[in-house]
Structures are given as structure tokens and as C-alpha cells.
Amino acid sequence: MTFNTQEEGRRERAVLAGVDTGEYDMAISMEELRELADSAELDAVGIATQVRGELEPGTCMGLGRLRELAEQVRALEADVIIFDHELSPAQLRNIEDICDCPVIDRTMLILNIFARRAVTSEGKLQVRLAQLRYQLPRLAGRGVQLSRQGGGGGGGGGARRGGGEAQLEVDRRHIRRQITALEAQLKELTQRRERLRQRRKKDNVITVAIVGYTNVGKSTLLNTLTQAGVLAEDKLFATLDPTSRALELPDGRRVMLVDTVGLVRRLPHHLVEAFKSTLEEAASADLVLNVCDATSSEMEEQLSVTRSLLRELGAEHTPVITVLNKCDLLPTPPDLAGMKAVAISAREGRGLEQLLKAVADALPRTHLRVRLLLPYSAGELEARITRDGKVYSREYTPDGVALEVNMDRRLLHLVEAYVKPLESGEERK
Numbered sequence: 494m495t496f497n498t499q500e501e502g503r504r505e506r507a508v509l510a511g512v513d514t515g516e517y518d519m520a521i522s523m524e525e526l527r528e529l530a531d532s533a534e535l536d537a538v539g540i541a542t543q544v545r546g547e548l549e550p551g552t553c554m555g556l557g558r559l560r561e562l563a564e565q566v567r568a569l570e571a572d573v574i575i576f577d578h579e580l581s582p583a584q585l586r587n588i589e590d591i592c593d594c595p596v597i598d599r600t601m602l603i604l605n606i607f608a609r610r611a612v613t614s615e616g617k618l619q620v621r622l623a624q625l626r627y628q629l630p631r632l633a634g635r636g637v638q639l640s641r642q643g644g645g646g647g648g649g650g651g652a653r654r655g656g657g658e659a660q661l662e663v664d665r666r667h668i669r670r671q672i673t674a675l676e677a678q679l680k681e682l683t684q685r686r687e688r689l690r691q692r693r694k695k696d697n698v699i700t701v702a703i704v705g706y707t708n709v710g711k712s713t714l715l716n717t718l719t720q721a722g723v724l725a726e727d728k729l730f731a732t733l734d735p736t737s738r739a740l741e742l743p744d745g746r747r748v749m750l751v752d753t754v755g756l757v758r759r760l761p762h763h764l765v766e767a768f769k770s771t772l773e774e775a776a777s778a779d780l781v782l783n784v785c786d787a788t789s790s791e792m793e794e795q796l797s798v799t800r801s802l803l804r805e806l807g808a809e810h811t812p813v814i815t816v817l818n819k820c821d822l823l824p825t826p827p828d829l830a831g832m833k834a835v836a837i838s839a840r841e842g843r844g845l846e847q848l849l850k851a852v853a854d855a856l857p858r859t860h861l862r863v864r865l866l867l868p869y870s871a872g873e874l875e876a877r878i879t880r881d882g883k884v885y886s887r888e889y890t891p892d893g894v895a896l897e898v899n900m901d902r903r904l905l906h907l908v909e910a911y912v913k914p915l916e917s918g919e920e921r922k
Contacts, residue, residue, distance in 0.1 A: 508539040508566050511577035512548055517759075521791055525757065526577045526599065528708075533606050538569045552587045553580060563592040575602055582631040600627060603757070615682050622675040629668050632661055690777050699748040699856055701740070702778035704803070706795035707755025709786040710818040712736075714839040715752045718849075742853040743846075745883025745899030746860050751778065756798050776808035780855055782848075787817035787827055787836065812855050816848065860899050864913040868893045874907060 509526050513519035519542060527537045543558045552559055553576060566574060573595045574588070580598040588596045597605075604624050611617045693700060703711045719738035740750040751774050775781055781803065785795045796815065803809055814835060817827050821838035829836060835851050837844035860882065867875050875894060882900040889895075893911075900908075 504534050504536045505572040506538045506570060507535045507573045507575050508541060508562065508569060508571045509537050509575050509577065510541045510554065510562060512554055513542055513544045514547055521794070522577055526575060526602075529599075529602050529606065529757075530575060533602055533609070535573070535575070538571060539565055541565055548578065551583060552591070553578060553584050554588075556591070559588065559591045563594070566592055566594045573597060575599070585631065599759070615679070618675055618679050618682070622672065622679060625668050625672050625675070629665065629672070632664050632668070693749065699746065699780075699859070700751060700774075700778040701748050701780045701782060701852060702751045702753055702775040703782045703784060704753050704775045704799050705756065705784035705816075706786070706798055707757055709755075709784050709789075709795065710839045711752055711755065711784050714782075714784060714816070714818065714837075715750060717839050717842055717845065719750060741883070743849050744853050744860060744862075746853065746856070747881075748852070748856070751775075756802060760798075760802070775803065776806040776811070778808075778811060779857075780852060781808070781811050781813045782816050782852075783813050784816045784818050786819050788819050788822045792817075814848075814851055814855055820844065859902055861902050861905065862897070862899045863905075863908070865896045865898065865908055865911045866890070866893050866913055867896060867908070867911050871911075878904060878908070
């Protein structure tokens with residue numbers, strides 16, 4: 494289902510529905526569903542919940558509660574019902590029949606948001622693949638107005654398929670062909686991304702991945718640190734495609750800062766699979782910045798969501814720095830006792846010096862601050878040192894070029910004859 498709010502001249506109205514089985518905090522989940530609806534340009538005009546020990550297999554909610562939901566939809570003149578669960582094909586069909594209203598589930602809603610936000614060709618392919626994988630088992634019920642099974646055929650041919658069944662099989666084969674083609678295209682893109690990762694490793698490019706719950710300020714942090722110009726809005730999944738930018742640390746090292754797709758609770762499996770190659774940017778990183786909203790009452794839950802995904806991707810041993818963002822909105826500074834965390838405000842630029850220092854301290858010591866006197870004949874070596882390091886001073890003397898630099902330790906053997914001692918009180922970093 495797609496939403497044509499602009500054509501209608503108004504945002505569509507939605508009633509949110511869910512069943513509280515005690516598996517998770519229903520109030521928090523429904524609030525997140527409301528935010529997701531808003532990101533999809535839908536107005537949540539009502540909420541219907543029910544407490545049950547388990548979901549009703551055929552209708553998710555109990556029949557009586559569904560009839561009340563149908564009355565609520567009519568009274569509120571709602572255009573769609575959004576369920577906070579992934580519904581089976583039978584549940585979707587039965588709920589629509591009872592409520593006489595289009596029904597979508599949490600996964601379909603997120604897929605629609607992703608389809609709106611994907612910009613790069615890879616992002617669009619990933620979203621389309623997830624949509625098709627979701628759609629395939631839900632084709633049952635299409636063409637029900639046609640005969641699903643024809644009468645017995647003569648000549649020993651047995652029962653013949655009716656028009657509805659034949660069309661269903663055609664649709665299934667068409668979707669399977671599309672899935673196969675998309676998987677092949679994504680495999681090629683994934684291999685290309687993997688080759689880029691291997692090249693970065695070979696060239697000793699240090700990668701720092703920004704991960705975290707959607708709408709906690711990851712893109713704002715990337716923009717503030719690197720002037721990346723990435724869209725940053727107060728919406729869930731405002732940005733979808735990953736962005737990489739170079740960042741210089743206080744000790745002169747340059748790292749690759751990578752922003753990844755935002756997360757939500759119970760991120761649909763279709764999306765985890767489709768975006769795995771993108772999310773693996775975090776798994777292959779040298780350091781992870783786990784960004785969370787310090788003002789949110791669900792901060793611990795947000796951190797937990799990220800940790801769970803990192804474990805799923807096999808990155809549980811990657812060093813992690815917890816970044817508490819939006820601290821400018823807190824009445825008092827957060828208590829960081831016992832936490833490997835940094836408090837910042839990405840919007841106002843507060844705490845970024847401490848964050849960059851924490852990043853530099855967490856990464857392996859690959860650079861060294863030295864003073865050199867290079868002969869003028871070593872111009873190529875000078876260019877290599879200054880390209881990969883940070884130059885604090887440069888002076889041209891009769892004996893050569895006097896440099897104070899932060900350089901890669903691997904180049905130290907090439908300049909041993911030109912190293913001059915640091916002055917008293919200076920530290921080698």
C-alpha cells in the first residue's frame with residue numbers, strides 16, 4: 494500500500510491498533526508506532542489496544558474488540574488501520590473484512606517509509622527486495638472473486654485451476670523472478686562494498702561507524718563533525734542511505750566516519766536481511782559510536798537495540814563508545830560514573846572535543862609526533878609524510894625542511910636518520 498496524501502490534499506487518518514501480550518512495553522511501542530505513522534505522513538487519530546495472553550491466530554485481536562475497532566474507524570472517519578504487529582495474510586484479510594477498512598502492519602509501514610527515503614541505487618534495491626519478500630507470502634486472497642479451483646476435466650486430466658489460482662501462480666513466479674534479479678544485483682553491490690572495505694583495511698584506513706536508534710541525532714553529529722550536509726530532520730528514518738566522510742582527530746590521524754541506517758525496536762527481519770551489507774559497515778569498523786538520546790526515557794532500550802544488532806552482525810567484540818546526545822536539553826548534566834560514555838550536543842557542538850579525544854584514545858596508537866629535518870632531495874618522502882599525517886610546523890632552512898609532524902609509525906624506519914629530539918616537556922603521541 495502506498496499513501497497519496499499530496500494528491501488528496503490532506504494527510505490520511507490512521508487508527509493504531511495493538512495487542513498487549515506482555516512481551517514488551519505496549520505504551521512505548523505504540524508511541525513509536527505513532528512516530529512511524531507521522532514519518533509516513535499519516536495522522537494517528539485513534540488508538541485501540543487489547544490485553545490478551547497471545548495473539549488470536551485468525552484476527553490478531555479478539556472478534557469483539559475488532560468490531561469495536563470497526564466502529565471507532567467509522568466514527569473517526571479513518572482511512573487506514575495500522576497494527577503494531579506483523580500480520581499473516583489470513584489476519585490481514587480477516588481484519589479488513591470485519592473492519593471494512595484498509596489494514597497495514599508495522600512492517601509494511603516501515604517499508605513504505607524506507608521506500609520514500611531511499612536515495613541511492615543500492616538503497617532503492619534493498620527496499621524493493623524487502624518489499625517483494627514481504628509481499629510474496631501475502632499474495633493469497635488476490636483474485637478471490639474468481640474461481641480458485643475449476644471443475645473436473647475430461648480425459649483424465651483431473652481438476653483444472655480456475656482463473657484466480659492461475660493468476661496467483663503467475664504473480665508468484667513474477668515476484669520470484671524479480672527477487673532473483675534483485676538478489677543478483679545486490680550481490681554484485683555487496684561484493685563491491687566488500688572490496689572497498691578490504692581496500693580500506695589494506696591501506697590502513699581507520700573506520701569509525703555511527704550507529705544507534707533512528708532520530709537520536711546521528712546525521713546531525715556527522716554534519717557537525719564533517720560538514721557532510723546530510724539531511725537531518727526530527728523524524729524516524731529521515732535518512733536511509735549510509736554516508737562516509739573523512740574526519741581528522743586531535744592527534745592528526747584521519748579516520749573514515751560512517752553513518753549507518755537508524756534502528757527501531759523489533760526491526761523487521763526483511764529489513765535486517767535486505768540492509769545487511771549496509772549494516773555490516775558497523776561490523777567491520779574499528780570503533781563504534783553508539784549514539785542515543787539522553788533525554789529519552791527509553792535510553793537504555795535504545796542502547797540495547799543497538800547492542801543486539803551488533804551481536805547479530807558478529808561485532809560484539811568491536812570497541813564501543815556510548816554517546817549521549819541532546820544533553821543541552823537536560824536540566825543537569827548526565828551522570829557518567831561507571832560508563833564508557835561521552836555527553837554531547839551535536840546540534841550546539843558541545844562536548845565534541847571530549848568525543849574526538851575519546852575516539853583517538855580508543856583507537857590503536859598508529860601515529861607518532863616527531864620533529865624531522867629532511868634534505869631537499871627527499872621531496873617525495875616529505876609529500877608522503879604530510880599527506881598521511883598532520884603537519885604542526887614547516888620551516889625551510891639551509892640544511893633542509895624542518896618539520897614537526899604527527900606521522901604513521903610504519904614510516905618511521907624511512908626517516909630515522911632525519912629525526913630530531915622533541916623539546917623538553919613535549920609528549921610523543
